Amino acid sequence: MADAGALLEVEDLQVHFPLRGSFGARLVGKDVGAVQAVDGISFSVARGEVLGIVGESGSGKTTLGRALLRLVDPTGGSIRLEGEDVLGLREREVRAMRRKVQMVFQDPHASLNPAMTIETAVGHPLRIHGVTRDRADIRNRVSAVLERVGLSPPDQYLGKYPSDLSGGQKQRAVLARAVILSPSLLVADEPVSMLDMSVRAKILELMLGLKNDLDLTYVYITHDLATAKFFCDRVAIMYLGRIVEIGATEEIFANPRHPYTQSLLRAIPDPDPSRSIPRDLPRGEVPDAAEPPLGCRFHPRCPKAFAPCGWEARDLHDMLEQRWAVGGQELFEAERLQLGDLAGLDQPGSRATVPSATGTGDDVATLLDRIREDDSRERIWHGIESITPRPGGAVIEFHPGHDPVLRPVGGAEVACHLYDPELAEVPEQAPPA
Amino acid sequence: MSANGPVLDVRDLRVWYGSTRGAVRAVDGVSIQIRAGEVLGLVGESGCGKSTLGRGVMGLLPDGSAVDGQVLFQDTDLLKVSDRQLRRMRGPDIALIFQEPMTRLNPLMRIEDHFSETITAHEPKLSKAEVRRRSLEALGGMGIPPTRFRNYPHEFSGGMRQRIMIALALVLRPKLVIADEPTTALDVLVEAQILSILADLKRNFDTALLLITHNLGIVAEACDRVAVMYAGRIAEEGDARTVFSQPAHPYTRELLRSVISLNTTGLHYIPGAPPSLIDPPAACKFHPRCPDAMRVCAQLAPVEQRLSAGQRVECWLHGPGDRIPEGGREPLEQERIAVAEEA
Numbered sequence: 211m212a213d214a215g216a217l218l219e220v221e222d223l224q225v226h227f228p229l230r231g232s233f234g235a236r237l238v239g240k241d242v243g244a245v246q247a248v249d250g251i252s253f254s255v256a257r258g259e260v261l262g263i264v265g266e267s268g269s270g271k272t273t274l275g276r277a278l279l280r281l282v283d284p285t286g287g288s289i290r291l292e293g294e295d296v297l298g299l300r301e302r303e304v305r306a307m308r309r310k311v312q313m314v315f316q317d318p319h320a321s322l323n324p325a326m327t328i329e330t331a332v333g334h335p336l337r338i339h340g341v342t343r344d345r346a347d348i349r350n351r352v353s354a355v356l357e358r359v360g361l362s363p364p365d366q367y368l369g370k371y372p373s374d375l376s377g378g379q380k381q382r383a384v385l386a387r388a389v390i391l392s393p394s395l396l397v398a399d400e401p402v403s404m405l406d407m408s409v410r411a412k413i414l415e416l417m418l419g420l421k422n423d424l425d426l427t428y429v430y431i432t433h434d435l436a437t438a439k440f441f442c443d444r445v446a447i448m449y450l451g452r453i454v455e456i457g458a459t460e461e462i463f464a465n466p467r468h469p470y471t472q473s474l475l476r477a478i479p480d481p482d483p484s485r486s487i488p489r490d491l492p493r494g495e496v497p498d499a500a501e502p503p504l505g506c507r508f509h510p511r512c513p514k515a516f517a518p519c520g521w522e523a524r525d526l527h528d529m530l531e532q533r534w535a536v537g538g539q540e541l542f543e544a545e546r547l548q549l550g551d552l553a554g555l556d557q558p559g560s561r562a563t564v565p566s567a568t569g570t571g572d573d574v575a576t577l578l579d580r581i582r583e584d585d586s587r588e589r590i591w592h593g594i595e596s597i598t599p600r601p602g603g604a605v606i607e608f609h610p611g612h613d614p615v616l617r618p619v620g621g622a623e624v625a626c627h628l629y630d631p632e633l634a635e636v637p638e639q640a641p642p643a
Numbered sequence: 644m645s646a647n648g649p650v651l652d653v654r655d656l657r658v659w660y661g662s663t664r665g666a667v668r669a670v671d672g673v674s675i676q677i678r679a680g681e682v683l684g685l686v687g688e689s690g691c692g693k694s695t696l697g698r699g700v701m702g703l704l705p706d707g708s709a710v711d712g713q714v715l716f717q718d719t720d721l722l723k724v725s726d727r728q729l730r731r732m733r734g735p736d737i738a739l740i741f742q743e744p745m746t747r748l749n750p751l752m753r754i755e756d757h758f759s760e761t762i763t764a765h766e767p768k769l770s771k772a773e774v775r776r777r778s779l780e781a782l783g784g785m786g787i788p789p790t791r792f793r794n795y796p797h798e799f800s801g802g803m804r805q806r807i808m809i810a811l812a813l814v815l816r817p818k819l820v821i822a823d824e825p826t827t828a829l830d831v832l833v834e835a836q837i838l839s840i841l842a843d844l845k846r847n848f849d850t851a852l853l854l855i856t857h858n859l860g861i862v863a864e865a866c867d868r869v870a871v872m873y874a875g876r877i878a879e880e881g882d883a884r885t886v887f888s889q890p891a892h893p894y895t896r897e898l899l900r901s902v903i904s905l906n907t908t909g910l911h912y913i914p915g916a917p918p919s920l921i922d923p924p925a926a927c928k929f930h931p932r933c934p935d936a937m938r939v940c941a942q943l944a945p946v947e948q949r950l951s952a953g954q955r956v957e958c959w960l961h962g963p964g965d966r967i968p969e970g971g972r973e974p975l976e977q978e979r980i981a982v983a984e985e986a
Contacts, residue, residue: 247935266830272720359983361980376916382983406688407857407898407901407902407913408897408901408985411901412982414903414910417910434903435831435833440908441933453650463905474832475905476835477835478904479838479858479861479864479865479907481863481864481899482904482906484884489924493786493836495801495830517932531791534789535783536786538777546790
C-alpha cells in the first residue's frame with residue numbers, strides 16, 4: 211500500500227473493546243470476548259483528497275475516526291501520517307501529531323465549552339500547542355480565522371458565548387478552531403447531520419472552500435450517502451467494523467456492486483415523488499458487534515446471499531422467529547410446541563442441533579422440510595447442506611462459510627463472494643430465487 | 644359527520660407560549676384537514692411550530708400555553724372536551740408516535756404488560772386470552788416475533804422499539820395517528836422499513852395519518868398531501884406530487900432546492916435564518932429572505948389563494964391582484980443578509 215502521494219495510510223487497523231463480563235468471569239480470568247468495532251481496515255488518503263467513510267450506526271465509522279487521532283487506542287494494525295507511525299508515538303508526541311490532524315464532531319453544541327467566549331475557544335489550540343501566548347497576536351489570528359469561516363465581522367463574535375450562537379454558527383466556530391493551527395488532515399464526523407436542511411449546504415460549501423484555501427485533506431464520516439456523493443472524491447462503505455466496498459465516488463454511486471451498498475442507495479427517501487423506495491430491502495438491523503455473524507457480516511440481511519456466505523445456527527433461529535412473527539398465533543403455537551429449547555441455536559457455529567419436544571428428530575426434520583417448501587426463497591436454504599434426523603432432534607449441517615476480502619472489481623474494490631470467481635461457481639444447493 | 648368528511652379538521656388554530664421576552668406564537672392561525680386513509684406530511688425547519696401543532700391537536704401542550712381556534716375530530720372539538728374525555732379518546736381514537744422510542748417505553752415493564760395496560764385501560768372487560776391475541780397480532784404485523792413478547796424494552800434494538808411503539812399505538816385501531824419524526828433516530832434501511840409499515844397502515848386500516856418531519860424525502864415517499872410550515876403558518880398546502888413538482892410558494896421552492904439528494908450537483912441555500920416567533924417580521928414572514936419579494940410583501944399579510952393546480956398558498960405572487968396596492972409589485976429592496984446569519 212506504499213503510496214508516494216498518500217498523506218494517511220491505514221493498514222489492517224483493529225479496535226476491539228473488551229467486554230467486562232461478570233465478576234465471576236473476571237475472577238477466573240475467563241475471556242468474555244470483545245466488541246469488534248473496527249476489525250481489519252485498510253485504506254489510504256492522498257493529499258488534498260476527500261475520503262468519505264459511510265456507514266449506519268454501529269458500523270464502526272466513528273471509532274475509526276477517533277482512532278485516527280488516537281482518541282481511542284487501536285488493538286492492532288498501523289496508521290501512518292506523512293510516513294510517521296502514529297501508533298508508535300508516545301503521549302507527548304501524540305500532542306504534536308494533533309497539530310497536523312484535527313477533528314470536527316457531530317454536535318456543535320457539545321463541542322464548545324459553554325463558559326468560554328468564542329475568542330478563548332477558537333484561540334485555545336494556539337495556547338495548548340504553545341504557538342503564541344501574546345494576547346494581541348491571538349486576537350489577530352482568531353479574528354482572521356473567524357473572518358475566513360464567515361463569522362464576520364469578527365469583532366461581533368469574539369466576545370460571544372456559544373449559547374449566543376445558532377447551530378450553524380457554532381459549527382463555523384468549531385471549524386475555525388480546527389483550522390487555526392493549519393492542520394493537514396481534518397477528520398469530520400457527521401459535521402452537518404445535526405443542522406437544519408437549509409444550513410447543511412452552507413457548512414459543506416464552507417468546508418470545500420477551506421479545503422481549497424488551506425490545502426486540507428478530509429476524512430468525512432457520515433451516514434448520509436447524499437452528502438457523501440456530493441462532497442467526497444472517494445468513499446468507503448463500512449458495515450459492522452469492515453469496509454465492504456471502496457472506490458471513486460462516481461464509480462460507487464454509478465455501479466454499486468456490494469449488495470449492502472445497493473440496498474443503501476435504494477433506501478434513501480428522495481424528494482422526487484416519482485421515485486419510490488422498493489420493498490425488497492434487507493430486513494432486520496445491524497447485529498451485535500461483540501458476536502458478529504460468521505463469514506460475510508452482511509449475509510443474514512443480504513438479498514443476494516448464497517452458499518459460501520457463512521450460514522449458521524443463529525440464522526436458522528432468526529428465520530424461525532421471522533416466520534412466527536408474520537405467520538400468526540396459531541402457526542407459532544403449533545410449530546413451537548414441536549421444538550425443544552432453541553437457546554442452543556444462539557451460539558455461532560456451522561453445525562447445529564434443533565432439539566425436538568417429542569424426542570424424535572424425524573418430527574423436526576419434517577417440520578423444517580415443510581418450512582422450506584413454504585418459503586424456499588429464504589436465502590438460508592442456500593446455505594444448508596443437510597438435515598439429518600437423530601434421536602432428540604435434527605442435526606443441521608451448514609455450508610462452510612468464508613470471510614470475503616476486498617478484491618478489485620471494475621473501478622472499485624468489493625468484499626463480496628459474488629465477485630469471487632472461485633466461490634461464485636459453487637453450484638447452488640437450493641432452488642434459485 | 645358526513646361519510647367523506649375529514650377525520651381531523653383544524654380551523655384557525657393558534658398556540659402561543661408565554662416567555663420572559665413576550666409571547667411565542669408557535670402556531671399562528673393554521674387550518675388543515677385529513678381524511679380517512681390519507682397521509683398529510685407537515686414539513687418545515689426546526690422552530691417553525693410543526694411539533695407544537697401536533698401536540699396541540701393531541702391536547703398535550705405544556706402549562707402556560709394559550710390555545711385558540713378549533714380542532715375538530717369527527718365533529719368533536721378537542722379543545723372543548725374535558726381532560727377525562729380526551730384521555731379516553733387517546734388510544735382508540737387518536738394515537739401518537741414519538742421520535743425517541745426508548746424514552747416512551749417503561750424500562751421496568753415487559754412488552755406484554757405495555758400491551759395489556761393499553762388494551763385493558765380502554766376495554767376492561769376483555770379476557771386475558773383475547774388481550775394476548777390482539778397484542779400478538781399487532782406485534783406480528785410489525786414483524787416482532789411472539790417469542791420476544793415477554794422481553795423488556797432494553798432487549799430490543801432501536802428499530803424494533805420503534806415498531807413496538809407503532810404496534811402499541813395501533814393496537815386499538817385509532818382513526819387518526821400523529822407521528823412526530825418517527826424515523827429521525829433510525830438508520831436508512833430501518834427507516835425504509837418503518838415507512839413501508841406506515842404506508843400499509845393507511846391501506847389496511849384506512850387510518851388518517853399526520854406525519855411531522857423535516858425530511859422532504861420522506862414526505863415525497865410517504866405522503867398524499869403536504870403542508871409546508873414557516874414561522875407558525877402554512878405557507879403552502881396541496882397534493883404532494885404537485886407541490887414538489889410545481890412549488891407555488893418561493894419558500895417551498897427554495898427549501899426543495901436546498902435539499903442535498905443523490906441528484907445534487909450544486910449547493911444551494913436560503914440566506915438568513917427562520918425568524919423569531921416572538922417578534923416575527925411584519926406582513927409576509929418570509930419576505931426578508933425571499934428572492935421574489937415585492938414591496939407589498941413587507942406591507943400587507945398575504946391572503947390565502949387556491950391555485951388551479953389544486954394547492955393553497957399564502958403568497959402575493961399569486962394575488963389577489965386587486966388587493967395589491969399601487970406599485971406593490973415593484974421588487975422589494977432587502978437588507979443584505981450576512982453569510983453567518985443562519986439557524
